[in-house]
Amino acid sequence: MSDIFLAALVSGAFAGFAVDVSLYPIDTLKTRLQSPKGFLASGGFTGIYRGLGSVAIGSAPGAALFFTVYETSKFYTPDNSLGHMMSASFGEIAACLVRVPTENVKTRMQINSSNSSLSKTVKQILKGEGVRNMYNGFGITLMREIPFAFIQFPIYERMKLLVSTYQSEPASPIQSAICGSFGGAIAAAVTTPLDVVKTRLMVGEDIQGVKYTSVGDTVKRIVRDEGRMTLLNGIQPRIMWISIGGFVFFGAYEACKGIVGNVVGSRKREGI
Ligand SMILES: *[C@@H]1O[C@H](CO)[C@@H](O)[C@H](O)[C@H]1NC(C)=O
Numbered sequence: 001m002s003d004i005f006l007a008a009l010v011s012g013a014f015a016g017f018a019v020d021v022s023l024y025p026i027d028t029l030k031t032r033l034q035s036p037k038g039f040l041a042s043g044g045f046t047g048i049y050r051g052l053g054s055v056a057i058g059s060a061p062g063a064a065l066f067f068t069v070y071e072t073s074k075f076y077t078p079d080n081s082l083g084h085m086m087s088a089s090f091g092e093i094a095a096c097l098v099r100v101p102t103e104n105v106k107t108r109m110q111i112n113s114s115n116s117s118l119s120k121t122v123k124q125i126l127k128g129e130g131v132r133n134m135y136n137g138f139g140i141t142l143m144r145e146i147p148f149a150f151i152q153f154p155i156y157e158r159m160k161l162l163v164s165t166y167q168s169e170p171a172s173p174i175q176s177a178i179c180g181s182f183g184g185a186i187a188a189a190v191t192t193p194l195d196v197v198k199t200r201l202m203v204g205e206d207i208q209g210v211k212y213t214s215v216g217d218t219v220k221r222i223v224r225d226e227g228r229m230t231l232l233n234g235i236q237p238r239i240m241w242i243s244i245g246g247f248v249f250f251g252a253y254e255a256c257k258g259i260v261g262n263v264v265g266s267r268k269r270e271g272i
Pocket residue numbers: 115117
């Protein structure tokens with residue numbers, strides 16, 4: 001395993017976990033704002049850590065997968081915006097294999113106002129069509145994540161390049177964190193409608209208990225029954241958690257990469 005590969009893996013996993021756990025309550029409020037039942041009936045401000053266990057399990061492996069695939073693809077794709085976008089998309093596809101099942105469990109627990117447990121929720125999801133149910137919303141998650149990456153990563157890489165050109169040395173972890181945060185805020189705002197549809201598909205049914213059958217069906221019914229502004233539900237907490245999250249994530253990622261890189265480097269120098 002190459003050093004950059006190892007550094008990306010450890011850093012991505014660490015950074016992803018730090019963000020997902022620390023900002024979980026904001027994510028819960030966002031999901032409840034998007035719930036078919038509405039904010040209060042989904043739990044309001046109570047039990048804001050419901051479903052945290054599920055996210056904690058998927059977070060580190062998901063982020064590690066993303067960054068290993070992202071950094072590896074960067075070797076094989078052109079070193080420009082298009083190349084970075086392609087690499088980020090490959091990273092997302094890999095990460096979603098882990099993240100979508102944990103997101104399904106998380107979403108149901110966040111909007112369930114009765115105190116349901118992780119194992120009960122998993123059983124409930126498996127009861128329907130079995131394991132396939134765990135992948136509810138896989139398509140829409142990719143449809144959200146890929147445009148997200150197409151917006152965030154080029155802004156992140158471009159801003160970092162501007163900073164390093166301007167000061168004639170690489171961007172510091174704090175500067176990288178600000179670049180990541182800024183890219184994330186813009187990407188979060190633009191992709192909110194896709195996020196609302198994803199939440200609905202993972203919840204599975206509307207307030208009358210009628211199943212959502214596809215992305216098109218979900219969009220049509222939201223616009224018809226609740227008005228098109230519903231597609232922007234949760235936009236404020238979404239921008240907030242992703243911009244804070246982007247700051248923590250990219251800051252932790254760059255700092256951690258530096259530390260892991262130094263450790264590996266010093267071991268090399270010492271000939272270990
Ligand atoms: C929720 O469930 C957990 C574990 O089943 C229990 O420890 C906790 O006291 C419960 N909380 C409420 C408010 O019912």
